[in-house]
Amino acid sequence: MTQNMTEDLRLSDLSVGYAKRRIIDGLSLAPIAPGSVVSLIGPNAAGKTTLLRAIAGLLPAGGALTLGERDLRAMVLADHARLVTYMPQNLPERVALTVLEGVVGALRASPIDGPPLSDEELLERALGVIERVGITPLAMTGLDRLSGGQRQLASLAQALVRSPRVLLLDEPISALDLHYQLRVMKLVHALARERGMIVLMVLHDLSIAARWSDRIIVLSKGRVAADGAPAEAITAPVLAEVYNVVGQVEAEESGLRITIKDILPHDTAAS
Structure with missing residues (x-):
């Protein structure tokens, strides 16, 4: 939407x-x-x-x-x-819910334009987001059994x-x-x-x-x-000012190539 x-x-x-x-x-x-x-x-x-x-x-x-x-x-x-x-x-x-239950619960707590969603519609939307995040095999796994990275993905699904x-x-x-x-x-x-x-x-x-x-x-x-x-x-000046490092920044088709070459003494970076 x-x-x-x-x-x-x-x-x-x-x-x-x-x-x-x-x-x-x-x-x-x-x-x-x-x-x-x-x-x-x-x-x-x-x-x-x-x-x-x-x-x-x-x-x-x-x-x-x-x-x-x-x-x-x-x-x-x-x-x-x-x-x-x-x-x-x-x-x-330590959350006693499955990934799917957590996503459905987040959806239930969200405002929906139009009439309330049926249980089938809630399930369909939740599973759709879980699929897009890439964690369908974890849908019935307890949140308390997930690794740190898996919990991040489950939390992202709840947010989305x-x-x-x-x-x-x-x-x-x-x-x-x-x-x-x-x-x-x-x-x-x-x-x-x-x-x-x-x-x-x-x-x-x-x-x-x-x-x-x-x-x-x-x-x-x-x-x-x-x-x-x-x-x-x-930019190189921003890297020096903010991170106290000597860096080189070059534009590429896919983004920026950022190379960090050395650190700066604090007094040099602040001057």
Whole structure:
């Protein structure tokens, strides 16, 4: 189902913190359009997960956060969750449900346009998403019996079946082998286009981020260090400033070739 293609996600002067410590301070972004895949990259403690959690409504935030005409900050969490789905990096391990039951449960909790779905329709939709993610053989396996990578795939299926307007993914491929990393990225990219869904994800692999993203946002110390198309955001000067490394970036047909040659002393990188 295609979503409203006019509902940009907008962040302006966003500030987020824990207790008395501010992690993100006055962050603003150009609007994120429906159908876009945007990757957040940056070193540890840059504020990437904090930003996702704030957009998901799980952390209080100052500033403006809107989806189309909707003020996300003013919504109660239940209404917020109907529009924005968040897949965290750390997933629960002890859940007494099968993969299929978990996906059906996520679908039951989602708003559906039109009359309620029958049990047969719920099952058909859930199995369709499970097939697209590539975990049909695991459908009747207990979530508590899955490996870390399999749990990531099952959690992704639960997120996708909800058909959110905004999908937030925190390191969705960190526990996957190369085949499934590429499978997940291709699927997320395709579904963003099909549904007009905004996908905002945290990735650590710069080459994968460059290949599958329409836009890269580089965070450093809670602020935007670079923002733009992959070739504009991932450059040798940005790598030096943000990661303290000497790198070479070359454009290729499939994305960017990123070669890290050495590390920089902190005092050199900061000068």
